[in-house]
Amino acid sequence: MTLLEISELTLDLPNGSRLLDGISLRIEEGETVGLVGESGSGKSLTARAVIGLLPDQARTTGSVRLGQTEVLGASVAELLELRRHTASMIFQDPRAGINPMRTIGDHLTEALRLCEGKSAAEANARAKELLAAVRLPRPEDHMHQHPHELSGGMLQRVMIAGALTSSPQLLICDEPTTALDVTTQAEIVAVLSEQRASRGMGMLFITHDLNLAASLCDRVYVMSGGKVEEHGTARAVFGNPQTPYTRRLIEATPSISLSAAETAALAQQSGTLTAAGQGETEPMLAVEGLSKSYRRRGKATVDAVKAVSVSIPRGGALGVVGESGSGKSTLARMIVGLESADAGGIRVDGRDRTTVPRTRAERLAHARSVQMVFQDPYLSLDPRIAAGRSIEDALRLHGTLDSRAARSRVLELLDQVGLAEQYADARPRTLSGGQRQRVAIARALAIEPDVLVMDEATSALDVSVQAQVLDLVADIRKARGLTVLFISHDLAVVRRVCDETVVMKAGEIVERGQSVQLLAAPQHPYTRLLLDSIPRPAWESDPRESAAANA
Amino acid sequence: MSAPTPTMAVRMMRAPRLKRAASWYTVSLGVLVVMTLAAVFAPFIAPYDPNFVNLSAVYQGPSPAHWLGTDSLGRDTLSRMIFGARTALLGPLLVVVFSTILGILLGLLAGWRGGWIDSVLGRLFDVIFAFPSLLIAIMAVALFGKGLVAPVIAMSIAYAPFVARLTRQLIVSERSRPYVAAYRVQGFSGPWIALRRVLPNVTPIVGAQSTLNFGYVLAELAGLSFLGLGVQAPTADWGAMINEAQAGLTGGYFLPAIVPAVAVVIVVVAVNIIGEELSDRIGGGVPA
Numbered sequence: 143m144t145l146l147e148i149s150e151l152t153l154d155l156p157n158g159s160r161l162l163d164g165i166s167l168r169i170e171e172g173e174t175v176g177l178v179g180e181s182g183s184g185k186s187l188t189a190r191a192v193i194g195l196l197p198d199q200a201r202t203t204g205s206v207r208l209g210q211t212e213v214l215g216a217s218v219a220e221l222l223e224l225r226r227h228t229a230s231m232i233f234q235d236p237r238a239g240i241n242p243m244r245t246i247g248d249h250l251t252e253a254l255r256l257c258e259g260k261s262a263a264e265a266n267a268r269a270k271e272l273l274a275a276v277r278l279p280r281p282e283d284h285m286h287q288h289p290h291e292l293s294g295g296m297l298q299r300v301m302i303a304g305a306l307t308s309s310p311q312l313l314i315c316d317e318p319t320t321a322l323d324v325t326t327q328a329e330i331v332a333v334l335s336e337q338r339a340s341r342g343m344g345m346l347f348i349t350h351d352l353n354l355a356a357s358l359c360d361r362v363y364v365m366s367g368g369k370v371e372e373h374g375t376a377r378a379v380f381g382n383p384q385t386p387y388t389r390r391l392i393e394a395t396p397s398i399s400l401s402a403a404e405t406a407a408l409a410q411q412s413g414t415l416t417a418a419g420q421g422e423t424e425p426m427l428a429v430e431g432l433s434k435s436y437r438r439r440g441k442a443t444v445d446a447v448k449a450v451s452v453s454i455p456r457g458g459a460l461g462v463v464g465e466s467g468s469g470k471s472t473l474a475r476m477i478v479g480l481e482s483a484d485a486g487g488i489r490v491d492g493r494d495r496t497t498v499p500r501t502r503a504e505r506l507a508h509a510r511s512v513q514m515v516f517q518d519p520y521l522s523l524d525p526r527i528a529a530g531r532s533i534e535d536a537l538r539l540h541g542t543l544d545s546r547a548a549r550s551r552v553l554e555l556l557d558q559v560g561l562a563e564q565y566a567d568a569r570p571r572t573l574s575g576g577q578r579q580r581v582a583i584a585r586a587l588a589i590e591p592d593v594l595v596m597d598e599a600t601s602a603l604d605v606s607v608q609a610q611v612l613d614l615v616a617d618i619r620k621a622r623g624l625t626v627l628f629i630s631h632d633l634a635v636v637r638r639v640c641d642e643t644v645v646m647k648a649g650e651i652v653e654r655g656q657s658v659q660l661l662a663a664p665q666h667p668y669t670r671l672l673l674d675s676i677p678r679p680a681w682e683s684d685p686r687e688s689a690a691a692n693a
Numbered sequence: 694m695s696a697p698t699p700t701m702a703v704r705m706m707r708a709p710r711l712k713r714a715a716s717w718y719t720v721s722l723g724v725l726v727v728m729t730l731a732a733v734f735a736p737f738i739a740p741y742d743p744n745f746v747n748l749s750a751v752y753q754g755p756s757p758a759h760w761l762g763t764d765s766l767g768r769d770t771l772s773r774m775i776f777g778a779r780t781a782l783l784g785p786l787l788v789v790v791f792s793t794i795l796g797i798l799l800g801l802l803a804g805w806r807g808g809w810i811d812s813v814l815g816r817l818f819d820v821i822f823a824f825p826s827l828l829i830a831i832m833a834v835a836l837f838g839k840g841l842v843a844p845v846i847a848m849s850i851a852y853a854p855f856v857a858r859l860t861r862q863l864i865v866s867e868r869s870r871p872y873v874a875a876y877r878v879q880g881f882s883g884p885w886i887a888l889r890r891v892l893p894n895v896t897p898i899v900g901a902q903s904t905l906n907f908g909y910v911l912a913e914l915a916g917l918s919f920l921g922l923g924v925q926a927p928t929a930d931w932g933a934m935i936n937e938a939q940a941g942l943t944g945g946y947f948l949p950a951i952v953p954a955v956a957v958v959i960v961v962v963a964v965n966i967i968g969e970e971l972s973d974r975i976g977g978g979v980p981a
Contacts, residue, residue, distance in 0.1 A: 509880030
């Protein structure tokens with residue numbers, strides 16, 4: 143039986159912009175349907191339409207049938223009934239969706255007590271059952287905890303439990319794992335699939351991650367610009383995409399699976415790998431036994447970075463992979479001189495850069511040694527300063543260019559990162575995420591540093607934009623012989639940029655080696671866990687197996 | 694991991710609703726403009742000399758000759774109102790300007806440097822907060838004499854902590870933003886970043902909040918002159934006018950007292966509406 147049937151759904155704003163354009167989508171009972179697309183493609187709006195969460199001013203046409211009810215134009219009472227018993231929704235940020243002042247127990251029993259009229263004892267029992275069902279370790283204790291006591295992953299499980307209190311027939315998940323680490327994501331996805339299977343629910347799963355959609359969904363709809371580009375079984379869409387957009391999206395998505403050439407190369411050099419000494423010349427970046435710990439009032443000291451040593455040869459690229467809290471950002475901040483190290487040393491091109499610069503000369507010298515591109519291009523550019531101006535500031539701080547020369551150099555740099563002249567006078571807010579990150583890269587290059595540190599520089603971007611930025615970094619490396627330290631939580635991205643990779647966990651490097659080698663034959667259990675957690679299409683083979691088979 | 698940014702759908706839901714407050718904002722701006730014009734061009738607009746005493750025409754009601762009547766000395770209320778607008782606007786304006794400058798500097802120092810400077814300034818603000826601003830002003834008058842100067846200086850100091858607290862809070866949150874770290878990595882000095890880049894980003898918000906103080910200061914300065922401690926007779930001042938008209942109230946001549954009182958209320962409300970609207974407009978435009 144059809145659970146959800148959306149046909150020709152169109153949504154217009156009063157200002158005339160059309161956000162959804164003829165969306166048709168169907169979910170059968172017990173089926174998992176993926177809605178993939180980049181930001182602004184309308185996937186969240188489509189999902190919100192299902193439970194009547196649309197903006198007040200929006201004008202809609204078409205039809206959204208959930209079970210037996212037509213959602214568009216439904217009365218408030220009907221909508222309440224739908225939200226209470228037919229469909230539930232899980233959102234991206236669990237912390238934003240829960241009252242921080244109330245306990246987890248309050249959150250879970252509220253709906254049961256107020257909407258279902260259950261007694262407090264019944265509601266409590268049911269809530270504990272649900273917490274156990276989403277595999278939270280101590281349901282009894284969690285009932286009395288407040289949201290801030292739980293991690294993001296645990297909180298998302300609470301939200302799932304909350305969504306399940308009404309025993310919905312349809313569960314709508316709007317990017318439920320995007321804010322989580324990859325290992326946590328794997329656990330959440332496992333819980334979701336388990337609950338879906340045991341309850342026979344239908345699921346509408348929204349994600350920008352094609353691999354995740356492929357690993358989870360029976361059928362997928364690819365959305366772009368408010369339209370459904372393509373739909374079909376996950377295997378058909380991802381294996382044999384029909385539209386150019388889907389093809390581009392798939393190409394842009396970094397993957398951890400190895401190409402045939404890579405496996406062959408790997409098989410050839412498997413014997414010589416351990417002997418791959420760095421040569422005698424001094425590395426461009428040499429970090430020796432770097433440590434940093436934070437003392438917190440009334441709590442145990444946190445060792446953010448423990449005796450980490452890495453080195454990058456001139457012109458090389460090293461990837462640092464780890465989950466949140468692994469110390470990779472602290473490492474980056476010490477290298478660029480934003481934080482002081484407790485022990486150890488940092489040398490860039492043979493010069494000591496361990497201490498946080500104090501004097502003007504030290505600051506400038508440090509800046510010329512290392513530059514950094516930050517994670518969130520929405521926050522790392524000064525909102526008030528135009529793109530060209532921020533680059534010019536950096537140029538004039540470090541050089542003696544007059545304003546005309548500086549201006550032409552700015553345009554040159556913008557051109558190098560693929561931005562036309564007109565963007566020089568654009569304020570950051572008028573630029574897209576990818577454009578902002580290009581400006582940030584141009585700004586870093588303006589100083590002509592020896593080493594460029596990229597801290598999660600592409601994780602806030604859409605995959606197609608991410609691919610462009612990664613290509614840009616590759617081009618610049620080729621053209622300038624820039625040395626890059628690339629920090630990311632995403633192995634697939636790191637492997638695309640870096641020859642060598644280190645894996646960090648809890649402040650320590652647990653494994654290091656060639657990126658390809660690391661993917662094919664991870665030695666440390668944590669690296670293996672990371673690799674296993676990365677979603678991959680059900681039909682795709684394990685990279686390690688394929689490597690082993692070819693060897 | 695990236696802090697989750699609102700998706701398109703969420704951002705759309707937050708799209709500004711139709712501005713109901715906009716019309717009141719326009720009216721309030723109008724009130725302020727009219728008042729300013731009246732104050733600036735008082736000698737040309739006022740039908741009479743505000744200090745012209747005419748004992749044969751005391752406590753007159755509204756008439757074509759005296760639109761708002763006359764007071765106990767036969768002075769034209771409208772003319773006194775128009776001239777009174779001068780001190781009514783000038784005092785609060787000076788206080789707002791001085792307290793904003795002082796507050797921003799102290800707030801910047803506390804927020805940017807942190808540490809013991811922040812603690813010391815924080816306690817200092819607490820101490821100033823503990824005294825009602827009117828009390829500080831009265832103390833200043835007792836020490837330095839009556840008039841407009843002493844109360845303005847005293848009130849500037851009394852109101853500076855409000856500005857400083859807000860500035861400090863904004864600076865602290867701004868300081869931890871990646872763009873500040875980006876400036877540091879590029880090699881810019883701390884003071885340069887603080888003064889040239891961070892401060893301009895917070896001043897619009899602080900400025901909008903400061904306009905809200907204008908209304909409070911106006912009311913308090915009027916109160917001070919009502920007590921006879923502010924602007925001295927015979928200068929026309931709204932607070933002083935209410936005071937002078939007290940005697941007439943018992944005789945049933947309420948107009949000379951009610952007119953300046955109503956004017957104070959209207960201006961305070963207008964300034965507050967403007968301040969709120971400005972804060973909303975600036976604060977609403979979250980830098981993203």
